[in-house]
Amino acid sequence: MSHPLDLHPEFAALPLREPPADDLALGRQRLALQALLGVQDMAIVAAALACAPRELQRLGPEAQGSDAARAAVAQWRQTDPQGFDAMLGRAVELLLGSRQAVLAAELALEFGWAALQLQVLERAGWSLLLSPAQALTGRLLKPNLLQPALQQGELLALRLAWTIEALGEPHTVERQLAEAPGLSIGLKATLQARIALAFDQATRAVEAAQTAIDAFPHDLEPPALLARATLGRAWLAAGHPQAALAPLTAALKGARRDDCALLQIEALEALADVHLELDSESGAEAGETARFFSAEAQGLRQTLGLVAGPLPTEHYYAFPQLVAEAQAGLNAGQIEAAARQIEGLSQRESQTFYCYRWRNRLLQAQIHLASLQHQTARLLHWAALNDDAAESDDAAAVTPSPATQLCDFERAWLQGCAALLAARPWPEARLRAWSEAMQARGLRRLAWQQKLLHALSSSPLLGFEGLRDSLQQLTGPRQLEDGLERVRLLAPKLVGPLAALLAQPAIVHHPLARQNARRWLQALRNETPPMSNRTAPAEATTITQASGRAAPSPFGLTPREWQVLCLIGDELSNEQIAAQLFVSLATVKTHINRLYAKLHISSREEALQRARSARR
Secondary structure, eight states: OOOGGGGOHHHHTSSOSSOOTTSOOHHHHHHHHHHHTTTTSOHHHHHHHHSOHHHHHTTOGGGTTOHHHHHHHHHHHHHOHHHHHHHHHHHHHHHHHTTOHHHHHHHHHHHOOHHHHHHHHHHHHHHHHTSTTHHHHHHHHGGGTTSGGGGSHHHHHHHHHHHHHTTOOHHHHHHHHTTOTTOOHHHHHHHHHHHHHHTTOHHHHHHHHHHHHHHSSOSOSHHHHHHHHHHHHHHHHTTOHHHHHHHHHHHHHHHHHTTOHHHHHHHHHHHHHHHHHHOOOTTSOTTHHHHHHHHHHHHHHHHTTOOOOOOOTTSGGGHHHHHHHHHHHHHTTOHHHHHHHHHHHHHHHHHSOOOHHHHHHHHHHHHHHHHHTTOHHHHHHHTTOSGGGGGOTTOOOSSOOTTOOHHHHHHHHHHHHHHHHTTOOOOHHHHHHHHHHHHHHTOHHHHHHHHHHHHHHSOHHHHHHHHHHHHHTOOSHHHHHHHHHHTGGGHHHHHHHHHHHHHSGGGGGOHHHHHHHHHHHHHHHTTSOOGGGSOOGGGTTTOBOTTSSBOOOGGGOOHHHHHHHHHHHTTOOHHHHHHHHTOOHHHHHHHHHHHHHHHTOOSHHHHHHHHHHHTO
16 A cells, blocks of 8 residues: 555656666655755754655654664765755755745755855845845855856855955955946945945935945845845934935835834834934834834844853944943042043044944043043043144034035044033034034934033023023933933033022923932932042042152142142131141132142032042
């Protein structure tokens, strides 16, 4: 009695005619099919596609992965290579047709030949490149690099895209792209856009990505989706977040449809950055939409197993995390350790190319550190207010232009902070020009920061109004916390105005601003450890070094001025300081005026913050 599988037309098509006595029996061949297609959980799925779905399931999984089954595979390949190859080709074709590119690629790599591997690349190479199985694209490309098909046309474009996306070598592709034969306009423009984006050339990336989109007839191919995602990211980098919404949304929709998970993550993270800049979601706390997209991207990474542990410190992509750690150290008062880390990162930046976004993060930490260490010359250099700034390629223009990019706006704000911390605030016209340009671009997050900077740089009356209005815009606790984190480096110039604002009778008419000012002031003052954990100020100048000489006072202050500053840090009044130091009140005031001039500060709250930060 014959087995039902023997009569199935799909299986009958396999070359099993009158096998010699030493050939595999039909049962052994079925066993070999299961073992062959059982590599990495492909048993029933691909074997059913290649043979008979209903009948193969009756064989059961007990034979899969056994030594006998693998021996059957090897024997089949040896005794009937044509039949084996015919079955393998059919299985790969059906897997590609059923959108199981990963299984097809694994089969082609495990048992296939060059032509079969190229077939997988032609049909599914781009989808694999933009999926978590990206490494399979490289495994298919590497053994076939000398094949003529990879030297021109779409497969050449795929190889170049792999070099950009997976290997992180856009400079290599840029050299090859000019002479790359057979590339369509769309594919070539897509690669040019990705290269420009990697090199922080936002305007060029926008132009190339738009050319690519215009050249593709539809968005049903992964390269067309990649071009849309690139256009969105380029518009954001160019400082036009509103223009980035449509292409990023289209890229996200197409990536979900085509299971291009890496492209989904890229689009989600870019949309999070876009909404962070726009920062104006109606019906929800500001920033909520940005957090939603960020959480979606992180959740997808976790689902796909793409969230790895911390990178080694020498790894290229560890740079922003190391900057964040240094910044956290500054916020926690660990000045010496953070200073060493920032110095190392500064040397690393001078030797390696990093995008402007990462370099701006480092600049923020550098400015914060220089402020805490009262390095006025360095602050003035970063503020682009001295002659050295003209020699720097990174110095921002005095006023923004239509070509100003997002990173330029961020850097300009940081330079304005450095100028204020050096007691040389930017001129009114310059502050206003950048603020208006940010507003016009829809950069609401940066415009809010610039407005606060403007308020702190203005006269007391105008400054109080601007500070009050800035605080009034923080409508939720999360937004209040995020806002403080953005402007924490301005603490020496922020604490005094906050305290003065709360002392103004008119603030009672603005309950939200009053509440936010009180919370910010409390958060900034509570950063300092209790006085019981610090050396008593009266003893500050009596501590000796190993040599027996008195330790030098910081900031170029005299020992007596440093003593007075420490007592201010303990919140003593002028009368109490005079009593403790056994000097007249006029003498105390003279010391205070002199240390204010040396430290470029103008309020007692600012002196208090300087004293506390200096003694950490």
